[in-house]
Amino acid sequence: MARVGGRNAAFAWFVGIVSAAIIVTLLVLAIPMFPAASQWLAQIGRTSDGSDGAGAPSPGASSASDAASSPQGCRDLYNDAAWAVLRQTDGAVVTASTDPPVSTAKDVVAALQPAVVLTCRWTSDAGEISTTVATVPTDAGAIAAASLPAKGFTCADDDGRVRCERTDGDLVESIEAGGGRWLSTSQQAWHPSRYAEGVADAVWPAEG
Template sequence: MTRVGGRNAIFAWVVGLISAAIVAVLVVLALPMLPTSLAWLGDQVKGPVSAPEARDEPAEGGAPAECRDLYSQPLWASLVWAPDSVLTPSRDLPTTTATGLVEALAPTVRMTCTWRSAEGEISTTLAEVATDAGAIAATALPTAGFACAASDGRTRCTRTDGELVETIEAGGGLWLSTSQTSWQPADYPGRVADAVWAD
């Protein structure tokens, strides 16, 4: 059999091995995105199952009506894209160590949004309370280790105990309570409060 001039078997083998190595590296680099890509493909085929549609801003017209309305687009993205992130909406009472205050105020829960991820857990409750709830919180919570301050007609009380950070804010008949365990996105309580008490 006559060989075609200009071909080198050794060179062809080396180029083939290098090409195979490059393909293998690309496959390894792409593997972490496989679950996300499959989830995205599933959402495109049958629509989102549990996550509400992303919006640029919280819903207009008063206090938020669902968990998605509590978050601006950047904060929503940081929560959704956290490793193993899952949002569970409910009407559960606030997760807080200030159980006595919860019993005294008897908040009417509009929503509780609980996030769990590999980074930790965040539980945020929006509820309706009496208009003097902020003054009551400012009187009662310092004895439980909270530091309270008034601003813009609202009272915000915070407490840190190791990996647990609690924030309770009340004003205008609304109560916003957040409990963060290990997971603390930048200024989470303030950004959620901006959505609740938006002008």
């Protein structure tokens, strides 16, 4: 019986050593996962208290708030009557993009660096129209008012923002800036009634 007990003890020692080796190996393999696990647990904690979940904006969301509140599609820029007039013009096609503003004042546009939210380009048998909505620094209006007259624009204050216009034959341009928003339109040969005023109403909706 003593020899049997000895054999059992030796076997138990062997099993213990193998088990310990397995545990050490598993711990070594698991070490690279500790940072990922910690990050996952932290994310769960942020979501559960609402600081970084659906109930509150993430750190990058606030910087995009102006863009999010601007018109997000070409249809958003026009009331029903204006949209109908544009769409019913012979050969009318509208294309949405984030292309840079179309303007003869290229150096002023480059200096202000508008972050484009939406550009709507209309083509038709009557001509072309390009309208761009963007975000800009809050002092962009003052910079535009100081710079654009040298480019042939006439500028004036318009309901808390700066509005600059230029006409050269069939080309009519307008640039407006205020409250961190930018709106520019280039109308080549095609001049729907109150076009620039209408899109401005969509970008800067009346309060109240």
